[in-house]
Amino acid sequence: MKxxxxxxxxxxxxxxxxxxxxxxxxxxxxxxxxxxLLWISVNVIMVGVIYSHTPTVAGWSMYQxxxxxxxxxxxxxxxxxxxxxxxxxxxxxxxxxxFDFILAQPGDPLFMASTRKLELDGxxxxxxxxxxxxxxxxxxxxxxxxxxxxxxxxxxxxGVMIHFSFxxxxxSLAFWITSAQGVEGSYFTLxxxxxxxKQAFSGLASVIFVWILPVVVVSNAPANEILHGFNRDWMLxxxxxxxxxxxxAVLVFRSGLKRYTSASx
Amino acid sequence: xxxxxxAFLAGLQSNLVYRWNFGVRSIFWFxxxxxxxxxxxxxxxxxxxxxxxxxxxxxxxxxxxxVLQFFIGAFNEDYQISEDIRNGLINQFLLKPIHYYGYRLxxxxxxxxxxxxxxxxxxxxxxxxxxxxxxxxxxxxLIALSIPAMCLxxxxxxxxxxxxxxxxxxxxxIQGFVILSMAxxxxxxxxxxxxxxxxxxxxxVIRFLPFFYQAYFPAAILTGRKxxxxxxxxxxxxxxxxxxxxxxxxxxxRKGLKHHTAAGG
Numbered sequence: 001m002k003x004x005x006x007x008x009x010x011x012x013x014x015x016x017x018x019x020x021x022x023x024x025x026x027x028x029x030x031x032x033x034x035x036x037l038l039w040i041s042v043n044v045i046m047v048g049v050i051y052s053h054t055p056t057v058a059g060w061s062m063y064q065x066x067x068x069x070x071x072x073x074x075x076x077x078x079x080x081x082x083x084x085x086x087x088x089x090x091x092x093x094x095x096x097x098x099f100d101f102i103l104a105q106p107g108d109p110l111f112m113a114s115t116r117k118l119e120l121d122g123x124x125x126x127x128x129x130x131x132x133x134x135x136x137x138x139x140x141x142x143x144x145x146x147x148x149x150x151x152x153x154x155x156x157x158x159g160v161m162i163h164f165s166f167x168x169x170x171x172s173l174a175f176w177i178t179s180a181q182g183v184e185g186s187y188f189t190l191x192x193x194x195x196x197x198k199q200a201f202s203g204l205a206s207v208i209f210v211w212i213l214p215v216v217v218v219s220n221a222p223a224n225e226i227l228h229g230f231n232r233d234w235m236l237x238x239x240x241x242x243x244x245x246x247x248x249a250v251l252v253f254r255s256g257l258k259r260y261t262s263a264s265x
Numbered sequence: 266x267x268x269x270x271x272a273f274l275a276g277l278q279s280n281l282v283y284r285w286n287f288g289v290r291s292i293f294w295f296x297x298x299x300x301x302x303x304x305x306x307x308x309x310x311x312x313x314x315x316x317x318x319x320x321x322x323x324x325x326x327x328x329x330x331x332v333l334q335f336f337i338g339a340f341n342e343d344y345q346i347s348e349d350i351r352n353g354l355i356n357q358f359l360l361k362p363i364h365y366y367g368y369r370l371x372x373x374x375x376x377x378x379x380x381x382x383x384x385x386x387x388x389x390x391x392x393x394x395x396x397x398x399x400x401x402x403x404x405x406x407l408i409a410l411s412i413p414a415m416c417l418x419x420x421x422x423x424x425x426x427x428x429x430x431x432x433x434x435x436x437x438x439i440q441g442f443v444i445l446s447m448a449x450x451x452x453x454x455x456x457x458x459x460x461x462x463x464x465x466x467x468x469x470v471i472r473f474l475p476f477f478y479q480a481y482f483p484a485a486i487l488t489g490r491k492x493x494x495x496x497x498x499x500x501x502x503x504x505x506x507x508x509x510x511x512x513x514x515x516x517x518x519r520k521g522l523k524h525h526t527a528a529g530g
Contacts, residue, residue: 031441038448042457049458050308053315058307177285189293192300200307205299 010107011115018118032121036077040128043069043195058200063139064227065197070132071226072194072219075159077129081122083164086114091171100262110168110253137226144226151230155222158242162218163191165242165249172249175256194219214241268363269371276375287380291387294331298391301327302398316462322488324398326459328391329484334456335377335384337419338480339426342373346430347439356527366427366514373423400488407486410496414483417500417507421478424510425450431514434521455481461490472499475506 022029047069051062060068090113093099105112137144144152167187193215201210210216218241221234280287302324309320318326346369349355358365392399402408429446432439451457453476460468460481471477482499485491491499 028438028441031445035441035445035448038445042448042452045452046457049462050304052464053462054308054312056311057304058310186289186293189296192297193303196300196303197307200303205303209299 007107007111010112014116015118019120022120029121032119033124036080036121036125037128040073040125040132043073044132058197060197060199061140063136064223067133067136067140067226068197068219068223069195070129070136071156071159071223072191074126074129074133075156075163075194075218075222076191077122077126078156078160079122079163079167081119081126082160083114083167084122085117085119087164087167087171089116090114091174094171094174094256094260097262099260103260109257110250114164114168133226140227142226148225148229151235152222152225155225155235155238158238159194159218159222161242162214162245163187165245166190166215168249169252172252172256175259190215214238214245217241269367272363272368272371273375276372277378279372280376280379284379284383287383290380291335291383294335294384294387295391297331298328298395302395316459318459318461318490321398321400322490323459324395325400326484326488326490328388328395328399329487330456330480332384332388333415333418333480333483335387336381337377337415337422337483339373339422340376340380342369342376342423342426343430343439343443345369345372346427347433350431350433350521350525351437353527355525359522359527365518366511369427370423373419377419402487402489404489406493407489407496410493410500411483411487414478414486414496414500414503417503418478418480418483420507421475421503421510424507424514425475425479427514428510428517431517431521434524450476450479453477454479455484459485459490461485473502475510478503478506 044066047062047065050057051065055061057065090099090102093102093113099113102109102113102116170186190213193209193213196216198210198216198220201216217234217238221231221238224231224234305315305320305323305327309315309323313319315323349358355365358368425446429439429443432442436442453460453471453474455477460471460477463471478499482503486496486499
């Protein structure tokens with residue numbers, strides 16, 4: 001059993017390698033950073049267009065909605081920055097048999113596969129998402145204290161873990177269905193819900209997307225922390241969802257791993 | 266049967282292998298539609314019309330946009346073309362009496378037949394659920410005009426993807442360019458918001474860009490958001506862009522071949 005410090009050393013070595021690599025391919029870094037920035041802009045424009053025709057959506061003003069979108073983007077940028085490349089390649093490697101390389105490494109396969117690469121462009125754009133949150137909060141006249149910001153940060157981290165868990169489960173499908181290319185994209189579809197306020201959901205949609213799938217809670221909980229202050233129910237709900245979804249992801253991944261039959265599969 | 270007919274049949278077979286992909290996509294199509302329904306439903310809650318359109322008209326627009334993507338949208342043709350170049354598979358086309366654009370267009374058409382079938386199934390499932398919110402198009406002149414518009418849209422979508430795929434002659438990694446372009450196309454193609462909700466000055470500029478004809482234009486005609494005069498003018502501009510993009514595709518192909526080194530056996 002590896003100790004936490006050993007895993008930290010492995011992660012730091014991977015992070016260092018990724019950063020050196022990113023600075024070697026500066027053009028690539030610029031393009032991917034532009035891609036991420038453009039997608040953030042697309043979402044902001046969408047909000048702008050909708051609010052040019054209506055003052056509120058589900059009781060949320062434009063800047064409240066932008067704060068929510070910024071929070072959702074922040075979570076997604078962190079996921080892209082820390083885990084996306086590793087998890088994305090995992091699906092491809094399972095299909096081609098290159099996953100052997102991960103299994104041969106001295107550590108937990110899920111950790112080794114998902115933390116192999118750090119994407120600087122995603123992390124750079126997390127600053128843009130943070131800027132959007134800060135700008136929206138300023139426009140709303142909000143001045144959250146240090147404790148609120150601490151809770152917000154913790155909730156964002158929980159959100160990243162829930163996104164991570166969902167993505168791992170989606171990619172783990174490759175262990176069962178080797179021809180299911182591109183299922184990673186389903187993550188983006190499902191996470192579109194995280195840019196919507198909870199109040200917009202009702203009936204069956206509320207049951208599915210708010211209570212069964214935590215796609216709405218991940219962004220609404222931290223956004224509400226900044227907008228309305230600490231709420232114990234949101235915090236407990238998010239913590240519970242994080243634990244449950246992470247445990248499910250590990251379970252699915254390990255079940256899939258048992259089916260992996262190397263390059264000959 | 267012509268060589269392109271054979272390429273179509275081969276494409277049909279290879280795309281049927283990846284039927285899971287299309288199946289998963291059509292399932293997630295419902296999630297896309299659910300996001301649209303929830304977001305726009307919340308926006309319309311306090312407004313009977315937005316930009317002069319009812320909720321049903323807006324929802325119908327998005328349903329048509331999504332279904333069109335199954336039938337005429339380019340999915341991963343750019344990636345396939347770049348892989349052909351990167352792996353050297355392109356060399357076989359240089360020795361055979363078949364034009365690569367024609368071959369790829371045939372495979373694209375085959376892929377759309379398969380994904381279109383899934384699109385129809387998804388639509389048949391969605392129609393009863395959203396029955397009260399769908400405005401069935403009834404203007405036969407506009408329906409007739411939408412047919413050439415859809416054909417030209419397919420050519421525009423494919424040619425843009427083809428040009429991006431050919432960038433692999435110059436760049437090792439083209440995914441950044443592709444996703445950058447996708448963000449622009451998604452926004453300016455009207456997949457995020459109906460373009461007629463944009464300020465008129467912006468709309469009048471965008472309508473002269475090729476992106477306008479990638480999704481919004483056929484959907485706007487089919488759903489009756491725009492009249493016959495607009496459709497006829499648009500068809501002329503669309504035909505111009507289709508011609509320009511086919512010429513551009515040929516130009517990039519020839520330039521790329523000069524840059525290409527067919528190494529190995």
